[in-house]
Amino acid sequence: MALPMSVPHVGETIESAIKNQIVPDQEFLLQGSVLDTSLGVVIDRLRGLCDNADIPPETFHDHEVVYLLKDFNAPVTPGPAAQGVMLRVRRAVDHPELPYQLRYVGYPELGNYPALLRNCLDVPVSSNVCEFLQELGAKLDHEFMAKGYIMKKGRIKVTVFKMYKVGAGMSKDNLEPLTMSHMVELSVLTTKTDMSVADDLRALADQLKPLVQLERMDYRRLGPP
Amino acid sequence: MQREERAMDAALDAILQRVVDIKGSLQELVVKVEREGEQADWPSYLNSFSVISAQIYTLMKLLKNEKTPILRNYLTLPLQLNADPDEKLLVATEGRVPSFSHDFVPNMLRTKPEPDVEQRHLALEAKMAQVNADTAQKQINVHNKVVKHVMDLVNTAREEWETETASRTNQPQTCSINETQALIAALGTGKGFKIRTQPPGPSPTMTQQPPPQINTANKAVSAVKTNIKAATAIHPYSR
Numbered sequence: 001m002a003l004p005m006s007v008p009h010v011g012e013t014i015e016s017a018i019k020n021q022i023v024p025d026q027e028f029l030l031q032g033s034v035l036d037t038s039l040g041v042v043i044d045r046l047r048g049l050c051d052n053a054d055i056p057p058e059t060f061h062d063h064e065v066v067y068l069l070k071d072f073n074a075p076v077t078p079g080p081a082a083q084g085v086m087l088r089v090r091r092a093v094d095h096p097e098l099p100y101q102l103r104y105v106g107y108p109e110l111g112n113y114p115a116l117l118r119n120c121l122d123v124p125v126s127s128n129v130c131e132f133l134q135e136l137g138a139k140l141d142h143e144f145m146a147k148g149y150i151m152k153k154g155r156i157k158v159t160v161f162k163m164y165k166v167g168a169g170m171s172k173d174n175l176e177p178l179t180m181s182h183m184v185e186l187s188v189l190t191t192k193t194d195m196s197v198a199d200d201l202r203a204l205a206d207q208l209k210p211l212v213q214l215e216r217m218d219y220r221r222l223g224p225p
Numbered sequence: 226m227q228r229e230e231r232a233m234d235a236a237l238d239a240i241l242q243r244v245v246d247i248k249g250s251l252q253e254l255v256v257k258v259e260r261e262g263e264q265a266d267w268p269s270y271l272n273s274f275s276v277i278s279a280q281i282y283t284l285m286k287l288l289k290n291e292k293t294p295i296l297r298n299y300l301t302l303p304l305q306l307n308a309d310p311d312e313k314l315l316v317a318t319e320g321r322v323p324s325f326s327h328d329f330v331p332n333m334l335r336t337k338p339e340p341d342v343e344q345r346h347l348a349l350e351a352k353m354a355q356v357n358a359d360t361a362q363k364q365i366n367v368h369n370k371v372v373k374h375v376m377d378l379v380n381t382a383r384e385e386w387e388t389e390t391a392s393r394t395n396q397p398q399t400c401s402i403n404e405t406q407a408l409i410a411a412l413g414t415g416k417g418f419k420i421r422t423q424p425p426g427p428s429p430t431m432t433q434q435p436p437p438q439i440n441t442a443n444k445a446v447s448a449v450k451t452n453i454k455a456a457t458a459i460h461p462y463s464r
Contacts, residue, residue: 033408038399142415181404211399219413
């Protein structure tokens with residue numbers, strides 16, 4: 001998320017990583033959705049649950065472009081290698097001075113965790129990252145806009161956002177929503193050794209029931225794009 | 226049904242208590258009158274009267290209480306009509322009522338209806354005698370059909386209302402599983418967003434150019450698949 005609050009966080013993590021030689025590269029994730037009509041209720045509840053309940057939640061407006069890096073000339077073979085690597089570039093539309101974020105997320109790990117566990121790497125980059133990726137051979141796969149609220153509770157990042165299509169004749173203000181719902185995501189970065197934070201995540205998720213059913217859903221099971 | 230029975234029992238107990246109180250105070254009054262005769266104390270009489278009136282008032286209040294079932298809707302039937310003295314009744318009423326018979330309770334045991342009710346009953350019977358048996362049967366059938374129809378209407382209406390209130394008291398739907406899946410698929414794989422098959426000519430988003438031009442670049446990129454003319458027309462920076 002290209003936000004003011006994440007930049008110092010990234011700086012700190014880089015420093016701590018250099019110091020401790022530990023990079024939190026695992027992400028626990030829980031996703032759910034809430035209909036637009038009930039959004040206010042969910043935001044109020046989250047405000048109460050998360051830190052800084054006295055200030056209105058921070059909004060973000062991001063434009064994410066996803067590149068796919070794979071060998072496009074090779075014949076399609078089954079298996080994960082042929083699917084390529086998905087690289088996500090996010091920029092903050094409302095804060096153009098912030099650096100872009102390059103993100104790699106891996107596949108969800110197997111195992112009986114309370115939340116979805118996957119490899120995740122976040123890197124702030126300069127604005128010419130797209131050219132760079134294209135020089136590497138990555139192709140633009142898809143892009144979208146995400147607009148919503150971000151809150152945090154301790155180490156847990158809570159985002160509630162709506163995804164918009166970016167297409168022909170689209171300006172920043174003329175966006176077409178994908179669904180009539182907002183996406184609710186709870187995520188926390190951790191290392192392979194510290195798995196206890198998933199219980200906190202699950203506890204927070206349970207607080208949002210029955211408004212939002214947060215669960216770990218593997219997107220690969222939802223069919224090919 | 227059980228609730229109604231319990232409510233009925235509770236109401237009857239309460240009414241019985243009140244009636245017993247009234248009876249006690251009436252008895253006191255009678256004794257007082259008999260004992261003291263004409264030299265009786267008028268204020269004490271007034272006291273007794275006020276006690277009795279208060280008790281009658283509470284009895285009335287009890288009968289009008291909303292928790293009391295509507296006693297008018299209930300029928301009491303005598304199970305046994307016997308002119309012989311009933312010992313249990315004697316004991317219960319302290320020797321005053323030997324048998325529950327017409328002498329004691331003429332109004333309760335009467336079977337003849339009121340005059341105007343009786344008149345209407347006779348008129349109906351006369352009308353009934355005139356009508357032919359077949360037409361009567363047909364009318365009965367039609368009547369039954371109409372009543373059944375009305376009952377069906379009422380039942381369906383009731384079911385609709387009940388399900389409506391039940392679903393309204395249930396939590397209104399705040400999240401949809403389908404939408405969740407659609408969103409997760411979109412976030413994970415890009416499902417739902419236009420997938421560009423052709424590589425974009427100019428670099429799509431990230432140049433050193435200010436944002437408005439980035440947007441026009443986006444427009445060009447995204448429109449490539451559908452409207453090539455428009456793309457080349459819009460984008461001034463191509464090649």
